[in-house]
Amino acid sequence: MKDLKLTAKNGNGRTIVKVGKTEVGKGFAIIAGPCSVESEEQTLETARAVKEAGADMLRGGAFKPRTSPYAFQGLGLKGLQILAKAREETGLPTVTEVIDPRDVTWVSEFTDVLQIGTRNMQNFSLLKECGKTEKPILLKRGMYSTIEEWLNCAEYILAEGNPNVILCERGIRTFEKYTRNTLDISAVPAARELTHLPVIVDPTHSGGRASLVEPLSLAAVAAGADGLIVEVHRNPKEALSDAEQQLTPAQFSAMAMKVRKLHKAMEGI
Numbered sequence: 001m002k003d004l005k006l007t008a009k010n011g012n013g014r015t016i017v018k019v020g021k022t023e024v025g026k027g028f029a030i031i032a033g034p035c036s037v038e039s040e041e042q043t044l045e046t047a048r049a050v051k052e053a054g055a056d057m058l059r060g061g062a063f064k065p066r067t068s069p070y071a072f073q074g075l076g077l078k079g080l081q082i083l084a085k086a087r088e089e090t091g092l093p094t095v096t097e098v099i100d101p102r103d104v105t106w107v108s109e110f111t112d113v114l115q116i117g118t119r120n121m122q123n124f125s126l127l128k129e130c131g132k133t134e135k136p137i138l139l140k141r142g143m144y145s146t147i148e149e150w151l152n153c154a155e156y157i158l159a160e161g162n163p164n165v166i167l168c169e170r171g172i173r174t175f176e177k178y179t180r181n182t183l184d185i186s187a188v189p190a191a192r193e194l195t196h197l198p199v200i201v202d203p204t205h206s207g208g209r210a211s212l213v214e215p216l217s218l219a220a221v222a223a224g225a226d227g228l229i230v231e232v233h234r235n236p237k238e239a240l241s242d243a244e245q246q247l248t249p250a251q252f253s254a255m256a257m258k259v260r261k262l263h264k265a266m267e268g269i
């Protein structure tokens, strides 16, 4: 990969992205929460549950990039205010997606981490705006993108002066239909050997089914991932988006325990 300058790994030093008390790239970071912020009660209840289960950060979308323009688009400002309230109550730092370059500055005031979604990975204006902030950026891999294209997008952010990038493998489109996307597990060690950036996995949008979240999470740990971002809803059946793939708080709690155990065991190998 000839064009990587700022993200390229040289030597053994790895970037650690600090988000509150969590150091992404050191230990194993778990981000959990609903696909979308739907209401104050739903978000707060889920936030309390994921905190109780040992999550390090809370996720929740206020701007939803939906395939259909008629699907729930997120609560926007109100969603960000709810997320900020959940952070205040639980102390969990928050992660939320930003989809428009014009929103980067003001959305930054409500959250600890800005997420760039798969559909916006190559939105170069958005990458540049995010690069001008000091906020940690969670950069998802485009569902049609090569590893090289993905890493070049991280390069855009670093080139603007923001070194705080967390890479996220979230599955790519293949001919397989049973799963929503195909988790490219090889992207985890590949991105870690090519760059010094932390690499996390989204087992939720890759498999697209709640039953696959735990095995994919364990595979991510075994592949050397630095963390996970997982969708959890207090009542997945009633979710306004991604109902079939969100975990209940109880499922998440059981999964997080296994993930932590495996990560600990891996440290001894």
Ligand code: PEP
Pocket: 035, 061, 065, 097, 116, 117, 118, 119, 140, 170, 202, 205
């Ligand atoms: C999300 O995490 O809310 C999301 C929309 O994910 P992706 O961009 O990976 O589809």
Ligand code: MN
Pocket: 035, 036, 205, 231, 241, 242
């Ligand atoms: Mn989702």
